[in-house]
Amino acid sequence: MASLGLGLNLSRKKNLSRNAAVERKNLITVCRFSVKTLIDRSCFETIDDSAPEFVNFASILEQILSHRLKGQITWFGYESPRSFWDYIRVACSKVPHSCICSIENMENVSSSRAKGRAWIRVALMEKRLSEYITAALRDFKTTRRFYDDGAIVLGEEANMLAGMLLGLNAIDFSFCLKGEGLDGSFPAVIDYTPYLKFTQSSDSISSDEEELRTLGSSGSESSTPENIGPPFIMDENSWYNKCKRVEQKYRLALEQKGYLEELVRLREAQLSDSVSQNKLLIQRIERTELNHKLEKEQLEYIIVELQDQLNNSEKCFPTVEIIPRNQ
Structure with a gap:
C-alpha cells in the first residue's frame, strides 16, 4: 500500500x-x-x-x-x-x-x-x-x-x-x-481561433474529381493492352503526388487535433482547479463566519460580566453623602 x-x-x-x-x-x-x-x-x-x-x-x-x-x-x-x-x-x-x-x-x-x-x-x-x-x-x-x-x-x-x-x-x-x-x-x-484556422483550397478538390473522371473514362474506353502502359505511368505519378499532399494535410490536421485536445485538457484542469479553489473559499468563509460569531458571543459575555462587576461594586461601596458643618 x-x-x-x-x-x-x-x-x-x-x-x-x-x-x-x-x-x-x-x-x-x-x-x-x-x-x-x-x-x-x-x-x-x-x-x-x-x-x-x-x-x-x-x-x-x-x-x-x-x-x-x-x-x-x-x-x-x-x-x-x-x-x-x-x-x-x-x-x-x-x-x-x-x-x-x-x-x-x-x-x-x-x-x-x-x-x-x-x-x-x-x-x-x-x-x-x-x-x-x-x-x-x-x-x-x-x-x-x-x-x-x-x-x-x-x-x-x-x-x-x-x-x-x-x-x-x-x-x-x-x-x-x-x-x-x-x-x-x-x-x-x-x-485561439486565429491561430487554428485550417482551410483546404477548392482547386485541389476539383482537380481530384477531374482526375477520377479521367481515370474512369480511360478505363472504360481503352481495353486493349497497348493502351495501358503510358496512361498508367502518368496516373501513378499523379496519384503519388496527390497522396503526398493528402498525407501532409492529414499530418497538419492531426497536429491541430492534438493541440485542440491539449487545449481542452488544459481547460478541464483549470476548471477543476477553479472548483477546488471555490470549495476552499467557501470553507474559509464559513470558518470566518464561525469565528466572528464566537468572538461576538465572547464580547457579549465580557460586557455582561463587566456590568455585573460594576453593579456589585456599587452595592459594596454605597455612595456617602457629605453634609457640611455649620460654623
Missing part, C-alpha cells in the same frame, strides 16, 4: 510538471503568433483599442504576467489575489523616466488590474514594453517574491518573451486610456 501511494504521488507530480510545461509553452507560442499578427496588421493601419489583434495580444500578455502569481497574505493569515501590476509597480520602480508614477496617479483608473492594462498601453505607445519587461526580470529577488515555482517569468521562456516583444517597438500605437478596455471587472480571455 505504501509503495502504491508513493507511485501515485510520483505520477501526480509528473503530470503536474508536464501540465505546467505545456501551459507555459502554449502561452509563449500564442504570444509569438500574436506579435506577428500585430506587426502584419500595422503595415496597413495604426493599431488602437479596436484592433482584435491588439485585444488578443493584451489578453495573452496579461495571462503570461499573471501565470502562477502569488497572492498577498493578510494580517489574518488569508491569501488575497494579486494583479500583475503589483509586481510591475515594484520591479520597474527603478527604471529611469518610467511611467509607473503616472499610471499610479491616474484618476479614472482605480483597480489594480485596470492599472496594469493602462501600463501595457502606455508602454507600447512609449515603445518601451520590452525594456520594462527586461528590467523587471532582472530584478530576480522581486520576481521570486511575487511568483511561485513554475511561473513563466521564472523560467527560460522569460528571455524569449523579452526578445519577441522587442519587435513591437517598430509599431505606432494609439490608445485611449479612458476606454472600456481598462475595465478591471472582467478577466482577459484569449481568442
Whole structure:
C-alpha cells in the first residue's frame, strides 16, 4: 500500500510538471503568433483599442504576467489575489523616466488590474514594453517574491518573451486610456481561433474529381493492352503526388487535433482547479463566519460580566453623602 501511494504521488507530480510545461509553452507560442499578427496588421493601419489583434495580444500578455502569481497574505493569515501590476509597480520602480508614477496617479483608473492594462498601453505607445519587461526580470529577488515555482517569468521562456516583444517597438500605437478596455471587472480571455484556422483550397478538390473522371473514362474506353502502359505511368505519378499532399494535410490536421485536445485538457484542469479553489473559499468563509460569531458571543459575555462587576461594586461601596458643618 505504501509503495502504491508513493507511485501515485510520483505520477501526480509528473503530470503536474508536464501540465505546467505545456501551459507555459502554449502561452509563449500564442504570444509569438500574436506579435506577428500585430506587426502584419500595422503595415496597413495604426493599431488602437479596436484592433482584435491588439485585444488578443493584451489578453495573452496579461495571462503570461499573471501565470502562477502569488497572492498577498493578510494580517489574518488569508491569501488575497494579486494583479500583475503589483509586481510591475515594484520591479520597474527603478527604471529611469518610467511611467509607473503616472499610471499610479491616474484618476479614472482605480483597480489594480485596470492599472496594469493602462501600463501595457502606455508602454507600447512609449515603445518601451520590452525594456520594462527586461528590467523587471532582472530584478530576480522581486520576481521570486511575487511568483511561485513554475511561473513563466521564472523560467527560460522569460528571455524569449523579452526578445519577441522587442519587435513591437517598430509599431505606432494609439490608445485611449479612458476606454472600456481598462475595465478591471472582467478577466482577459484569449481568442485561439486565429491561430487554428485550417482551410483546404477548392482547386485541389476539383482537380481530384477531374482526375477520377479521367481515370474512369480511360478505363472504360481503352481495353486493349497497348493502351495501358503510358496512361498508367502518368496516373501513378499523379496519384503519388496527390497522396503526398493528402498525407501532409492529414499530418497538419492531426497536429491541430492534438493541440485542440491539449487545449481542452488544459481547460478541464483549470476548471477543476477553479472548483477546488471555490470549495476552499467557501470553507474559509464559513470558518470566518464561525469565528466572528464566537468572538461576538465572547464580547457579549465580557460586557455582561463587566456590568455585573460594576453593579456589585456599587452595592459594596454605597455612595456617602457629605453634609457640611455649620460654623
